Amino acid sequence: MRSEPTRRAALALALGLLALPAQAQDAAGKKPLRIGIIGAGKIGGTIGTLWVKAGHEVMFSSRHPEELKGLVEGLGERARAGTPAEAIRFGEAILVAVPYKAYPQLKADYGEPLKGRIVLDAGNATQARDGDLYAEVSANGIGATSAKYLADARLVRAFNAANYRVFEANANRPAPRMAVPIAADDEAALEMGKRLVSDAGFDPVAVGTLKDADRFAMGSPGFGHNLSAPDLRAKLGLAP
Template sequence: MRSDITRRAALALALGLLALPAHAQEAGTKPLRIGIIGAGKIGGTIGTLWVRAGHEVMFSSRHPEELKGLVEGLGARARAGTPAEAIRFGDAVFVAVPYKAYPQLGADHGEALRGKIVLDAGNATQARDGDLHAEVAANGIGATSAKFLAGARLVRAFNAANYRIFEANANRPAPRMAVPIAADDAAALELGGRLVADAGFDPVPVGMLKDADRFAMGSAGFGHNLSAPDLRAKLGLAP
């Protein structure tokens, strides 16, 4: 009980830090190494934004040679590798694969992901993911991701809109587009918020992983292009 209270207190502190203006959050921070599992539309879009923000990014695929055009176009801070190499490379990892791949991802790389801060952008759809969609509906997206990526320090992020919306609105003039995030780990939440800000958006902490259902696909909090105050109001969060 005491450890849970301590964890919640630390999370509350992280929520407070993320309420600071982006320039206050980013002061004194250093570039990170980020490994991306899944270099498709969402992985490629957000990874490109991180490279442009000054981070080193390894995009990964089972066939990394197919990523040559992407990484060459982004310059020296971008590289390609396998998923295993991307996990080893990253101070943080971004998972951007179809949700049906999560069981195999956990089986193949779960041990390597244990203890890593992992931004989880996955969404489950009935047509594509079948029984996994039913499991998410029953248990919640945060709990289901935590089951398959057991031991990873998960942050739900970049799942609440289509990649085209992120691409079109990154680094827009104020008010910036808000991105909801949720995590059980305070340090993971803080780093996830920084990476959302570095990609050109305002992070809006929603709560713990169980609260990620509030902005999961199909929920009332999904699919919005709003400022941070408007998204907080939409989700019923304190201003």
């Protein structure tokens, strides 16, 4: 069985990301961004890799950043490894992709530096793993619960509605691209979320506010679909 660092390096190679030029964003008149990722596992590693491919600078983080050496070396000079605190300082936007049971500790350790930051929240709560937090999400909704533990961040729910393998297999596919639902209360954060979903190789579908994130939460009818944007809008009952 491959180790996690080896798997991450293989992912980078599989997506063809060695020595890629960084002109994609500049050609579109957009300056590449600095993105920090808290949790460089399956979702964080996959989406971060796609952002490097799009020309962004990405800091993957872990409490043990030396374990990310294989991943960042495979991605080239626009990828680096650091601690979560370093990734937060580095990023113009932050992706949180950690197990949901870690959210209370995330708030305790990094709640202050995350205040006012644009944070894409990819977490899902499961009963077997997350216990009391799953009960809290069931009672209050995933958007409200994430907002509680990522208090005062400019939160965008994104990249939670499918397995990482689905994102890996469908990024940048020929039209129609796969749609990714997102939700936010902050308009500027929502616009950043749309850009980052698009840059990862998908079509963003804005569903509404954080309260509306329940419509594509794990276990909901809007979860787990590999659809075009028009088809996802129809599935979720959104205007065309």
